[in-house]
Structures are given as structure tokens and as C-alpha cells.
Amino acid sequence: MRPLPLAIAAVVVVLLVFVPWLASDVMMQFAIDALLLAVLAQAWNILGGFTGYVSFGNSVFYGLGTYGAAIAMAQFHLPFWVGILLGIVLAVLCALLIGIPILRLRGPYFAIATLGLAAAMGAIVSNLPIAGSNIGLVLPLIRADTMFYELSLGLLVLCTLTVLWVSKSRFGMGLVAIREDEDAAGTMGINTTVFKIVALVLSALFTAVAGSIHAYWISFIDPASAFDPTLNVRMVIMAVFGGPGTVFGPLVGSFILSAIYEYLASSISTAAALLFGIVIVLAVIFMPRGLANMIGGVRARGPRYFLQNIRENRL
Amino acid sequence: MSETLLRIEKLSAGYGPVPVLFDVDLTVGRGEIVALVGSNGAGKTTLLRAVSRVIKAEGTLEFDGADLLPLPPEAAFMRGLVQVPEGRQLFGKMTVEENLRMGAFRRKDKSGLNESFERVYELFPRLKERRRQLAGNMSGGEQQMCAMGRALMAAPKLLLIDEMSLGLAPVVVDQLLEVLTDIRSQGVTVLLVEQDVFAAFSVADRGYVMETGRVVGEGSIAELQNDPAVREAYLGA
Numbered sequence: 001m002r003p004l005p006l007a008i009a010a011v012v013v014v015l016l017v018f019v020p021w022l023a024s025d026v027m028m029q030f031a032i033d034a035l036l037l038a039v040l041a042q043a044w045n046i047l048g049g050f051t052g053y054v055s056f057g058n059s060v061f062y063g064l065g066t067y068g069a070a071i072a073m074a075q076f077h078l079p080f081w082v083g084i085l086l087g088i089v090l091a092v093l094c095a096l097l098i099g100i101p102i103l104r105l106r107g108p109y110f111a112i113a114t115l116g117l118a119a120a121m122g123a124i125v126s127n128l129p130i131a132g133s134n135i136g137l138v139l140p141l142i143r144a145d146t147m148f149y150e151l152s153l154g155l156l157v158l159c160t161l162t163v164l165w166v167s168k169s170r171f172g173m174g175l176v177a178i179r180e181d182e183d184a185a186g187t188m189g190i191n192t193t194v195f196k197i198v199a200l201v202l203s204a205l206f207t208a209v210a211g212s213i214h215a216y217w218i219s220f221i222d223p224a225s226a227f228d229p230t231l232n233v234r235m236v237i238m239a240v241f242g243g244p245g246t247v248f249g250p251l252v253g254s255f256i257l258s259a260i261y262e263y264l265a266s267s268i269s270t271a272a273a274l275l276f277g278i279v280i281v282l283a284v285i286f287m288p289r290g291l292a293n294m295i296g297g298v299r300a301r302g303p304r305y306f307l308q309n310i311r312e313n314r315l
Numbered sequence: 316m317s318e319t320l321l322r323i324e325k326l327s328a329g330y331g332p333v334p335v336l337f338d339v340d341l342t343v344g345r346g347e348i349v350a351l352v353g354s355n356g357a358g359k360t361t362l363l364r365a366v367s368r369v370i371k372a373e374g375t376l377e378f379d380g381a382d383l384l385p386l387p388p389e390a391a392f393m394r395g396l397v398q399v400p401e402g403r404q405l406f407g408k409m410t411v412e413e414n415l416r417m418g419a420f421r422r423k424d425k426s427g428l429n430e431s432f433e434r435v436y437e438l439f440p441r442l443k444e445r446r447r448q449l450a451g452n453m454s455g456g457e458q459q460m461c462a463m464g465r466a467l468m469a470a471p472k473l474l475l476i477d478e479m480s481l482g483l484a485p486v487v488v489d490q491l492l493e494v495l496t497d498i499r500s501q502g503v504t505v506l507l508v509e510q511d512v513f514a515a516f517s518v519a520d521r522g523y524v525m526e527t528g529r530v531v532g533e534g535s536i537a538e539l540q541n542d543p544a545v546r547e548a549y550l551g552a
Binding site for chain 2: 170183184186187
């Protein structure tokens, strides 16, 4: 990657560190939410963007992260960092357990197989007394938005640095080869199953930590909110809107969509979801390959880029 | 015959409960070009899949003095057993250069990489001209060149080429056959699996003929060309 985007990113991160001393309470709520969503989109990008395997199972890792933190803190009165670790362990184990059989499926079959996981995991957790059954768990309450904000920001930076490494490494090259042609990748001596599982585990790890932070911040969790399949849909939309398989696409995509949604929700609360849907539909029609692709395309071909997309979609 | 590089003895393999290969014997000496011919469904590709360890097999399978049978496909690849797959299987949305780079994916010696690039571009000057083009946008012959170049980037000891001539114009096939002798002179051994018997025999030192999962004929090209059964079945004489 050229040094300019990296320099811009570094400056933006430094500026973002100081936001809590300037922003209002409402603004902070939005900022923490947006940062955590960006982590989810970026983590999804590691598997979905680079290998092309569309996972609807990431909300499972998110849920395990929330429950890891909640069980450690609410049931055993352990510190927060132990909760994060527990969440990571649960999510990574789960990623290995489901990844080894399911990552042998390709294309839509993989997506379908992951689709049921969140519901199944929600049902399992609802029946575990240690996880508060279907009532949920209450975590110790603290008012520390600044800490949650800085933690989320740090996690996002870490996750993005990981994606940056992936994009430049041999490992990432192997993932892209899998996306382009998995059989050919195998012919080149790439153990595609191992590569995909490592990508899934990395994805699960960051997703789980985001879940832990969110759980402590909200301080109440239940199965329905922890294993929410619509959250997974948002990860996919944000990453694909920004540009899957790029380093900054999912970040920019998730920030823009979070901002649009927040603006719509506060100005016309009832029709917000509808308008948000329209934004997504327009995005798919005019820039189906994401923001990152659009910027390059418009620079090269001007407005004709959009016309070409419409024609290729055969609308 | 020179020192043996690949030794296959009494090899049987199949897909699940369906046996396809029966007691196949085949050897490839270092520095040889060996042709493996046979009609559709003779088991040629299955033999390649067994050799490159993609499917299970029983019998003896030795490469470069080591037993291959217990190894996974990546390990066989690492030992220098590299396949040019049927239908080329290029990364269509990557450039020629990126495809070649993917061929060197498992190589640890970064220093030899530039040299390999040079050598591939020398063998296939067309690839050098097109190195920034997307592999999927090239002609069939150029794609076959790219697939062979990509395999050479892995620094193979033995190149397994499956159906090189498939869907190519005869003049292009002739060019590729010439390159095979150049490849051999650079110390790479070649096992050429072909339906086009004329093409395969024009460049090979020795040949094997397969039918319904068995080796039914073997010998030098001259012997095979004079074998009445081979003449009738494949050479139309």
C-alpha cells in the first residue's frame, strides 16, 4: 500500500484518540457503537473479503464474546480482562469446531451452513443456568464511556493492522488465491483448508473481543441480543459496501452507514429502516463492488463508471 | 535408462468404492520425457491424481527415493512434484505476473525467484509481453503457456502435464512441444499425459499406453509406433 493512505490513517487515529474530551454523551454512545461495528465489519472482512467465504456465523463469535465477559464478571466476579480472555477462548474453540467441518463447503453452501449457527447457539445458551438461561446476565455497572471508547478504538486499530498485514503477507496471497480459484490454489501447494480455518479463527478472535467490550458497556445481555442474526447481516453489508478484501474499505463503509442510519433514526425515527434499505439498494445498483472500487473507477472513467455497473447488472 | 525419479508399482486407486486403476506399473527416469496416452476414461488423470496424492492409493509410489504414499498433496508438491492441471486453472482475474508469483508460493529461496522469472520469460517470450495482462483475457495457447510457466516457478523436479494440447491449434501445440525439450534441457523431467498420441510421441523418449485402468503397452516410442495394437487403436494405420 502507498504511504499516503497510511499517513492519513495515522493522523485520523491520533485525532480520534481525543474525541472523548470534546464529544457530548450522546455523541460518545454513537461513537462507541460505530467503532465496535467497524471492528465487526473489519473482522468479517478477513474471511469474507479475502477468501470470498460469506459467513453468517460471525454473530456466534460475537455472542460467545459477550457471554465470556458476562459469565466471568457476573457469575465469578473476575476482572474484565479475564472475561475478554474467556470470550476469546470460547470463540476460537467454536471457530475451530465449526470451521473444520463447514469450511469444506464452498460458495452458497458455506453461507447456508453458517446461517443456522447463531439461532442454534442462542437456543443452547438459553438452556445453560451458568449463562443465566433465557433471562440473561447483569454485569457490574460502571460509567466509563471514555475507557470503552479508547478500548474500542484500540481494538479497531489492532484489527485493521492485522488486515493490513494479511493484505501484504504470503498468508493473504494464499487467501486471495482461494477466492480466485480454490482448485488452482490447491494445485500450487496451498493447504486451502488450513488457510481458511486460520482466517476464520482470526475473524472470530476480533469479533469476540468486540462482543466482550459491548457486553460490559451495555452491562446487560440476553440470548436474543447476543446471538442476533441481523447484526451479522450488518457486518456483511458494511464490509461489502466499503469494499471487501481491502484494508480501509470496511472501515469507511461502516462509518458512513452508521452515520446515515443514526441521522435517519434521529430525524425520522419510524421510516429510518426503510430509508436505510433504499440506501443499500442504491449502493448495490450503482457501486456493487464497494466504495474502494468506486473511487478507483470514477477516477478512471468518470460518471460512466455508474452507467457501466447498471448495464452489467442488466437492470 | 537413467536413474529412476518416479517409481510406480502395482498401484491401485479409485473414487470411494469404485476402483479405477488396477496394478499400474510406471517409471520415469531423471531427465526423461515420458508420454502417457490413452483414450477417454482410461484412467490417466486418475493416475495423476494418485501420484500428486489427491486421492488414496495402494501399492508402491516412490519419488526421488522417498515413499510418497503417506504424504499429503502439499508435501508431494514441496518435494518437487508439480502439476499443470487439465484446463489450466489459472487465476483469471490476476495478471500473468501474479499468476507466476503464485507458482512460487511455497518457495523459501527468495533469491532464486528472479532467476526463475527470467527463465520462464525466456521459454515463453509471449508471457513477458503480456505480464501485466489479466490471465483470463488471453488466448488458449497463451493461457497454457502461463499455466506451464506457473508450474515451472515452483522449481519442479518432475512436471506432470495433463492434456496440454486440449483445445489448442496444432501450430500452438507444436510450439509448446518444442518448449518441452527446452524445459528438459534445463533439468526438469516431464510426464506428459495426452490424448493426442501423435503430439505426445513426437517429443517423448518413452511411452505408456493405458486402457480401462491398466497399462497395456510400454516401451520406446519406436517400439510403440511399431506395435500393431497401438497402431490400430491410436495411429490409424
